[in-house]
Amino acid sequence: MVNRTTDILSGDIIENESSLSLRQLCDACSVHAEYIIDLVNEGIIEPSGVQNTHWCFNGMSIRRVRTARRLQRDLGINLAGIAMVLDLMDEMERMRSRLSLMGDRY
Amino acid sequence: MEYKDYYEIMGVKRDATQDEIKRAYRKLARKYHPDVSKEADAEARFKEVGEAYEVLKDPEKRAAYDQLGANWKNGQDFNAPPGWDAGFEFGGGGYTDGYGGGYSSGGFDAEDASAYSDFFESLFGGGFRQSRTAGGSRRQSGFNAKGSDHHAKILIDLEDAMQGNTRSISLRVPTVDASGHVVNKERVLKVNIPRGIKQGQTIRLAGQGNPGVGEGKPGDLYLQVEFNPHSIYRVDGRDIYLDLPITPWEAALGAKVKVPTPGGIVDMKIKAGSANGSKMRLKGRGIPAGSKSGTAGDLYVILQIETPAAKTDDEKAVYEKMRDTFKSFNPRAKLGV
Structure with missing residues (x-):
């Protein structure tokens, strides 16, 4: 069954948004607020604003939360482990992109 | 449909203990986890391993699977013999509630709905669908909920980011049909790629995710942008x-x-x-x-x-x-x- 839509859809780039509230982040990641608060306490995502009622997350947080949730669900990693895995993955990503910038020469 | 040799997939012997199976699963899950692994077929392998574990970790399912015999080869053409599951009842026993490897706590995840192979569905589909229908029946009693979000990747070329462009993307959306069966519907969308987009950024299309339940609004569609490698x-x-x-x-x-x-x-x-x-x-x-x-x-x-x-x-x-x-x-x- 094929459902075709011919309208051209335009969206927002979420990384450009720096103003996701706790509620919006929960919705975007389909998780409870308690889970986000745990991730913030572990330093896995860093909101601006002091109290959690005024927390502001940037768009990048969505991917971090979703990756964290998958790692926990699929591999049974605890929050401290997830924080470390995510940091190492960032580091690997940086190294991979540096490598690819060097091209095939090395 | 192809026979799946779950023991071969997990790399364990047919007489492996439950502990051995669990260890093998943990090891393979780490190796092929799509977030961590850079192997080309990581996602497919991860799903395959998850499916194998779903069967082998559950003594009931494993016994039923073993009953098919040891002479089948992975990939061999297979049809479930009639009445093969006589005496087994899946969906009970507390083993089958876990989705996607048994660690699931958040219930049904739309992205994973197509995770199981036809082979798995033909053997264990019954109990699986029953639980799904139970969830669906709430629909009639006036239950409203926002639809879940859908996440996908979209591959673009450097030129698209330079000038902006329109790209078509085809999504496989698992949908529950009238009889409670899960079918994959193909959905083709044309998406505006904004000029100046960067690798790894995510485009959100509000309301293009999975339909809501009752009067709930549909979820959103998130497209993660990846660049095709360029020749120069x-x-x-x-x-x-x-x-x-x-x-x-x-x-x-x-x-x-x-x-x-x-x-x-x-x-x-x-x-x-x-x-x-x-x-x-x-x-x-x-x-x-x-x-x-x-x-x-x-x-x-x-x-x-x-x-x-x-x-x-x-x-x-x-x-x-x-x-x-x-x-x-x-x-x-x-x-x-």
Whole structure:
């Protein structure tokens, strides 16, 4: 069954948004607020604003939360482990992109 | 449909203990987890391993699966013999509630709904669907909920980010039909790729996710942008890198050369005495700014000196003259020879 839509859809780039509230982040990641608060306490995502009622997350947080949730669900990693895995993955990503910038020469 | 050898997939013997199976699963799940692994077929392998574990970790399912016999080969054409599952009842026993490897706590995840193979569905589909229908029946009693979000990747070319473009993307959306069965519906969307988008950014299309329940609004569609590798350019954020081959005399004497950029060919001056590997910046010639307040990327040109082969006597004479002229030049001085 094929459902075709011919309208051209335009969206927002979420990384450009720096103003996701706790509620919006929960919705975007389909998780409870308690889970986000745990991730913030572990330093896995860093909101601006002091109290959690005024927390502001940037768009990048969505991917971090979703990756964290998958790692926990699929591999049974605890929050401290997830924080470390995510940091190492960032580091690997940086190294991979540096490598690819060097091209095939090395 | 193809027979799946779950023992082979997990790399364990048919008489492996539950502990051995669990250890094998943990190891393979780490190896092929799509967030961590960079192997090309990581996602497919991860699902396969998850499915194998779903069966082998559950003594009931494992016993039923074993009953099919040990003579089947992975990939062999297979049809479940009639009445093969007599005496087994799936969906009970507390083993089957876990979805996607048994660690699931958040219930049904739309992305994983198509995770199981036809083979799995034909064997264990019954109990699985029952639980799904139970969830669906709430629909009739006036239950409303926002639809779940859908996440997918979209591959674009550098040129799309330079100028902006429209791309078609085909999504497989698991849908529960009237009889409670899960079917994959194909959905084709045309999506505007905004000029200035960067690798790894995510486009959110509000209301294009999975339909809501009752009067609930549909979820959103999130598209993570990935660039196809380009034949000559490399991309880092909004900056673009290009290896530009030049001749030794262009490097030594300076020259004006033509440089391809994604926005068209430009002239670039090479300074006299440029070294191999020097990086020259063409400001603002990278990917354009994504918003009014942003800045465009730059194009970095990396000089690659190429030496011509000396074939004719004339050409050899030039190299001989260089040898005699550059007597004091020792590229191996740092190596102490």
